Amino acid sequence: MGPHRLHHDPAGQLPGQGRSAPLQLVAVRARAAALVVAGFVAPVAVAAAVAAARVLVEERRQRRSGGDPGPADALVVFGAGVREWGPTPELAARLEHAAALWGAGVAPLVLVSGGASHGLSEPDVMAAYLVALGVPASAVAPLVPGDNSRETVRSAVLQVGRGPRLLAVTSAYHARRVLDEGRRQGLILGAACPSRSPDVTTPQIHRARVAVDVVGVLVYALPKPWALVLRSAFGRWRPALSRAVGGRRAWNEPAYPQ
Numbered sequence: 001m002g003p004h005r006l007h008h009d010p011a012g013q014l015p016g017q018g019r020s021a022p023l024q025l026v027a028v029r030a031r032a033a034a035l036v037v038a039g040f041v042a043p044v045a046v047a048a049a050v051a052a053a054r055v056l057v058e059e060r061r062q063r064r065s066g067g068d069p070g071p072a073d074a075l076v077v078f079g080a081g082v083r084e085w086g087p088t089p090e091l092a093a094r095l096e097h098a099a100a101l102w103g104a105g106v107a108p109l110v111l112v113s114g115g116a117s118h119g120l121s122e123p124d125v126m127a128a129y130l131v132a133l134g135v136p137a138s139a140v141a142p143l144v145p146g147d148n149s150r151e152t153v154r155s156a157v158l159q160v161g162r163g164p165r166l167l168a169v170t171s172a173y174h175a176r177r178v179l180d181e182g183r184r185q186g187l188i189l190g191a192a193c194p195s196r197s198p199d200v201t202t203p204q205i206h207r208a209r210v211a212v213d214v215v216g217v218l219v220y221a222l223p224k225p226w227a228l229v230l231r232s233a234f235g236r237w238r239p240a241l242s243r244a245v246g247g248r249r250a251w252n253e254p255a256y257p258q
Helices: 017-065 089-103 122-132 149-160 172-184 203-221 224-251
Strands: 074-077 110-113 140-143 165-169 188-192
Touching (some): 089 122, 110 149, 122 140, 165 172, 172 203, 203 224
Parallel strands (some): 074 165
16 A cells, blocks of 8 residues: 555635635634724723722712811812702712801802703702802802703803902812813812711712713813713713612712713
């Protein structure tokens, strides 16, 4: 019996080699696609981790120090939603803290910001709540437009200028984003946060709020054209993110703060 010989196909390939070439091409393309995805996902993951650390560190600092009590030329209360019965619990906590700061002589003026909700003007509801707490109507003024944190800071720049020292009254998880935005727009801005609020006392709400604000810190740090596009998209999927992170309790919370 003669020696065994390898048989070549007409193209000079080993048996089966031609059939495996398409599979090899698919594998190469899959590896290339995986590298592209990894090259995009890895920087985003690092940026998100850094943003989360900054949000949580500032939140801890605000809770530990009791915020920055001033003195200031004005307080800026950031909106957190209103309903027919008045401000949401989180907004009520911010307003009560602002009233206490005003009463302690920290600042002579309280600026209130927000948009429209359920046919109600958020600044109007906020002003009425402050007056009911004993702050004179003459010491309260609206900041409009103020549908989001960036608009509120911009309105503060237009209304009072960059010289006066302002104190943002907001929730502790939100302080990092507000302080960053104030710096970007040239404001002299500190923060003072209430110690008791649903975001503090309810873990599910706290997780949801922090997750949303981490995204907010990332979006606000982008160039303005990108930030505008992503902020619009963010507004649409913000409730879904809140529910995914905080569960039904966060989903049922009646408003999504600035």
